Amino acid sequence: MPFSTLVMTRVSDMDIELQSLIDTHEQPFVVIDRSYRIVAANQRYCDAYGMTPAAIVGQQCHAVSHHSQRPCHENGEHCPHQALFTQGETVEVLHTHYHADNQPERTRIRGHRLRGADGELYLGEQLFPLEAEAGSECDAMQMIGQSPAFLSCVDNLARVAESEASILLYGESGVGKELAARFIHARSNRAGAAFIVINCAAVPESLFESELFGHERGAFSGSNGLKKGLFELADSGTLFLDEVGEIPLAMQAKLLRVLETGEFRRVGGTQTLTADVRVVSATNRRLLDEVDAKRFRLDLYYRLAGIDVTLPPLRERAADLPDLANFLLKRLTGGQSPCRLAPDAVAALQAYDFPGNVRELRNLLQHAVLSCRDGTIRAADLRLPPRVAHVRPDAASASLRDMERAHLQSLLDAHQGHRARVAAALGVTERTLYRKLKQHGLGKS
Missing domain, CATH: 3.40.50.300 (P-loop containing nucleotide triphosphate hydrolases)
Known part of the structure; x- marks a missing residue:
């Protein structure tokens, strides 16, 4: 959905880039500060709870989603807000939310770590209704x-x-x-x-x-x-x-x-x-x-x-990258005036190993859309990390544990030790990554 058609209300200290990132989410998405206050939400989130953007901003998140005056962790649920601001972790949880029809609905919530222009930490929550509608079909x-x-x-x-x-x-x-x-x-x-x-x-x-x-x-x-x-x-x-x-x-x-x-x-x-x-x-x-x-x-x-x-990894599907990238770009921009990939961008994507596969491709394109000023995404807009040589099994040498350790080390090197980015590339939580690093003696840096 393009920014021009997104109804978004935000407080003045939210970064415009952060707001644009919220814009690209297809699911309901909300940004919450340390005091449980909603500071931004996309239209899908507002529609889910039957509220206008002006009415939803400034509300306590648990009052909107749970109809409760207490945070969800005080009601026995695993809370993404508490996980981020107390333990420094981003988590994915299952909650019971009360949507616009006032009926309870099981909802999957994926937490995201966000930074505003002022350097403040915010929680981003992406919502996925758990129950698929009867008769719905895979796209x-x-x-x-x-x-x-x-x-x-x-x-x-x-x-x-x-x-x-x-x-x-x-x-x-x-x-x-x-x-x-x-x-x-x-x-x-x-x-x-x-x-x-x-x-x-x-x-x-x-x-x-x-x-x-x-x-x-x-x-x-x-x-x-x-x-x-x-x-x-x-x-x-x-x-x-x-x-x-x-x-x-x-x-x-x-x-x-x-x-x-x-x-x-x-x-x-x-x-x-x-x-x-x-x-x-x-x-x-x-x-x-x-x-x-x-x-x-x-x-x-x-x-x-x-x-x-x-399922084949993306590095074995280099020929599919142009079509797949163009499809994702249309989704990210709501199908209106999608950005075009320049030839050097296509070549850069096809030369990259994609340790995070399609999820990593989508994240790269999401950031590239923000840098795209003239409708064309160039290689420099992709912000590709240094080339990562993917660790392939060798029947005559390393054990599975050795290969896993080497792969983790290569990702740490590629992302300059930034654990949140490594976790995103692997598609795991930071807690899971921390446990893996500790197992392999890589968690001391």
């Missing part, structure tokens, strides 16, 4: 590409969509595993039902069972009402378990049971419930290595990997 046009690797992958996805078997998607961070899962759902017999997403890495271990199976009123401190779990919400539809390798070991046995029997109980409940759910899961890990390391159950692996599909 097939998002599956852009003509390279052999891509066409083979799409053919595999189309074939497995017709099956009722569970599917395990393999691929590096940022290759589009959720998009592939939506593609499968839209072409399955369950397309008319819900498509539910959970990022397993973003859910605290203590809340995992409640998120999957729900809880009864008073099941634990802070649970003021009954909550349906994701299996209930996905009944007759598809449940997408993203970053499935992050599921806590203690939780894996309970997940295995519901996959085998279709039966479960809410936390604090005695009634046995049933759900008919097709599970699509995704990982960027070698799960059999996780099994060998005693971090993942072999029986759960076989239950999830009824069919496995590997």
